[in-house]
Amino acid sequence: xxxxxxxxxxxxxxxxxxxxxxxxxxxxxxxxxxxxxxxxxxxxxxxxxxxxxxxxxxxxxxxxxxxxxxxxxxxxxxxxxxxxxxxxxxxxxxxxxxxxxxxxxxxxxxxxxxxxxxxxxxxxxxxxxxxxxxxxxxxxxxxxxxxxxxxxxxxxxxxxxxxxxxxxxxxxxxxxxxxxxxxxxxxxxxxxxxxxxxxxxxxxxxxxxxxxxxxxxxxxxxxxxxxxxxxxxxxxxxxx
Numbered sequence: 586x587x588x589x590x591x592x593x594x595x596x597x598x599x600x601x602x603x604x605x606x607x608x609x610x611x612x613x614x615x616x617x618x619x620x621x622x623x624x625x626x627x628x629x630x631x632x633x634x635x636x637x638x639x640x641x642x643x644x645x646x647x648x649x650x651x652x653x654x655x656x657x658x659x660x661x662x663x664x665x666x667x668x669x670x671x672x673x674x675x676x677x678x679x680x681x682x683x684x685x686x687x688x689x690x691x692x693x694x695x696x697x698x699x700x701x702x703x704x705x706x707x708x709x710x711x712x713x714x715x716x717x718x719x720x721x722x723x724x725x726x727x728x729x730x731x732x733x734x735x736x737x738x739x740x741x742x743x744x745x746x747x748x749x750x751x752x753x754x755x756x757x758x759x760x761x762x763x764x765x766x767x768x769x770x771x772x773x774x775x776x777x778x779x780x781x782x783x784x785x786x787x788x789x790x791x792x793x794x795x796x797x798x799x800x801x802x803x804x805x806x807x808x809x810x811x812x813x814x815x816x817x818x819x820x821x822x823x824x825x
Contacts, residue, residue: 680756684747687759690766692775693746694739699779701737703786705730 688694709726716722750759765771805812 680751680759681747683756683759683763684750687763687766688743688746690763694743697742698739
């Protein structure tokens with residue numbers, strides 16, 4: 586009991602002056618251990634606020650222990666969130682790796698390079714015609730494309746394409762496409778695709794030229810006044 590009271594007494598010192606506690610304890614514990622009548626007169630008014638303070642202290646200690654009881658749950662939530670975030674990152678990285686594998690199987694970089702080389706022929710003439718006349722034009726255009734080829738890095742283009750595939754395809758769809766392009770039929774298709782595209786582009790160019798020529802002929806036939814204006818303008822314009 587003395588140990589329990591000592592603990593209680595030490596806690597009360599946080600809330601009451603030492604002199605007040607001395608008065609109360611001297612009244613309560615007189616020689617012989619009996620509570621004397623003067624306790625009611627001298628000690629009760631001082632003991633009451635101290636006892637009230639001790640109740641507040643006990644309540645404070647109890648409420649202070651509640652968060653610690655919840656800490657394991659809080660820590661578990663943090664760990665669970667970290668695991669979920671890590672799993673999401675790993676899944677995203679795996680999907681991007683699958684997309685790059687698909688682009689590799691389909692030869693996307695080679696096809697893009699071939700398309701750019703095909704467009705270069707048309708761009709050269711358009712660029713040369715857009716520059717002011719002069720002997721410098723051919724050299725400038727040649728130097729431009731030399732520099733352009735040296736700076737052209739298809740891996741940079743693929744880095745731009747990966748998020749686009751990620752946007753429109755799920756990981757399961759990407760995996761299914763990979764399985765398809767690993768089949769013999771798909772490998773044959775990819776092997777001949779550059780030639781197919783090249784010949785298709787040539788056929789498309791010829792078709793467009795023929796269609797354009799036919800269309801212009803019909804328009805001029807339907808509008809003789811425009812035909813006459815075109816012929817007159819051709820006579821007045823200087824020939825190269």
